[in-house]
Amino acid sequence: MATLKTYTGVCFRGTGFPVSPSNVTNNKNTRNSYWKPTQAAVKSIFHLPMRSFEMKNRTCTEDIKCLRLITAIKTPYLPDGRFDLEAYDALVNMQIENGVEGVIVGGTTGEGQLMSWEEHIMLIAHTVNCFGGNIKVIGNTGSNSTREAIHATEQGFAVGMHAALHINPYYGKTSLDGMVAHFQSVLSMGPTIIYNVPSRTGQDIPPHVIQTLAQSTCLAGVKECEGNDRIKEYTGNGIVVWSGNDDQCHDARWGYGATGVISVASNLIPGLMRDLMFGGKNPTLNSKLLPLIDWLFHMPNPIGLNTALAQLGVVRPVFRLPFVPLPLEKRKEFANLVKEIGREHFVGTADVEVLDDNDFFLVSRY
Numbered sequence: 001m002a003t004l005k006t007y008t009g010v011c012f013r014g015t016g017f018p019v020s021p022s023n024v025t026n027n028k029n030t031r032n033s034y035w036k037p038t039q040a041a042v043k044s045i046f047h048l049p050m051r052s053f054e055m056k057n058r059t060c061t062e063d064i065k066c067l068r069l070i071t072a073i074k075t076p077y078l079p080d081g082r083f084d085l086e087a088y089d090a091l092v093n094m095q096i097e098n099g100v101e102g103v104i105v106g107g108t109t110g111e112g113q114l115m116s117w118e119e120h121i122m123l124i125a126h127t128v129n130c131f132g133g134n135i136k137v138i139g140n141t142g143s144n145s146t147r148e149a150i151h152a153t154e155q156g157f158a159v160g161m162h163a164a165l166h167i168n169p170y171y172g173k174t175s176l177d178g179m180v181a182h183f184q185s186v187l188s189m190g191p192t193i194i195y196n197v198p199s200r201t202g203q204d205i206p207p208h209v210i211q212t213l214a215q216s217t218c219l220a221g222v223k224e225c226e227g228n229d230r231i232k233e234y235t236g237n238g239i240v241v242w243s244g245n246d247d248q249c250h251d252a253r254w255g256y257g258a259t260g261v262i263s264v265a266s267n268l269i270p271g272l273m274r275d276l277m278f279g280g281k282n283p284t285l286n287s288k289l290l291p292l293i294d295w296l297f298h299m300p301n302p303i304g305l306n307t308a309l310a311q312l313g314v315v316r317p318v319f320r321l322p323f324v325p326l327p328l329e330k331r332k333e334f335a336n337l338v339k340e341i342g343r344e345h346f347v348g349t350a351d352v353e354v355l356d357d358n359d360f361f362l363v364s365r366y
Helices: 061-065 085-097 117-131 146-158 176-187 207-213 228-235 249-255 270-278 283-296 303-311 328-341
Strands: 020-026 029-035 069-072 102-105 136-140 163-167 192-196 219-224 241-243 260-263 318-320 361-363
Touching (some): 061 136, 085 117, 102 117, 228 241, 228 249, 249 260, 249 270, 283 303
Parallel strands (some): 069 102, 163 192, 219 241, 241 260
16 A cells, blocks of 8 residues: 655745845945845654644543444445545444444455555545544554554544554564554554454464553554453453454454444444444343344455445446455345334335346456
8 A cells, every 4th residue: 555645845044145236226326135035934843744742632541442333334335446535434423323432444345455545544534523522533554564554643643533443463463562662653643542453464462462552642542352261361451442343342342341333234233233332231132133243254354244235226337356245145134033023123214125247346456
């Protein structure tokens, strides 16, 4: 991905020019005069214009720690592959109306990995400017490159995000000491959630790494996908944790001490997910939602979610490759699940539709 370039500008001083005589004729009398250049404004302290200490929305880490329902928000597209901001705004508004407290912008679900950094920061800025007063905006500014993670996080806080989401270096994995150094390079910039998902990164973030990082006052907590026993280990030591698994989040919240969930399913059923996180222990509702959650993750996220939102008429049926829609049989299954749970619990107002293969746009250049 391309790295954003920061424009620094140049400051020139007006002093130091030689004073040059010029001849000015007035009433046939000749006299010497002197021209002085305009004095430029000079600042004694010069710094880059976009740094982490110039945040638009300074947010206390404690304000992030208390969030119970955070949606990893989907990014919709137009047929040419550009962002569909009208559909995006409608989807975020549905989250707010149903009591969601935060959104992850450009995460795995939002396909940040398919965005340029320019797109990524623009979407964070757009979300802050439109919705930042009603919902916490958490920008996924993590990277397997420490340099990129630092730069993107500076940019994200400069445009007003409330917190950053950071993942451990993937593919080009590092040592555990290197992992600590990577996270420490970005932690001081503002409230930070660390995301542990070994199934995607190929490397677990072990508890002793988190314990080391917890010494920073900027660590808001951990999005943990390694299961509820790991969550219990953290919460027993006073570390805030969000479940990263929709199928485990009910038990994580009410049995293992998790603060809440960072959810994919809440894109579809934000009200029911709020009930699950706010309404007390509810195994009946949890059991009712598990078939939908299982369906969502039948193939790697966000394939199922993208297919579902398209069939609900909430987003256009556009996929940025390499993602492609679920096969027809799974699309039919989703329509049946909507009817079983109740259409009124899902986002949007159109009747659920089983789309044909030729209804989808697959975009390879965007």
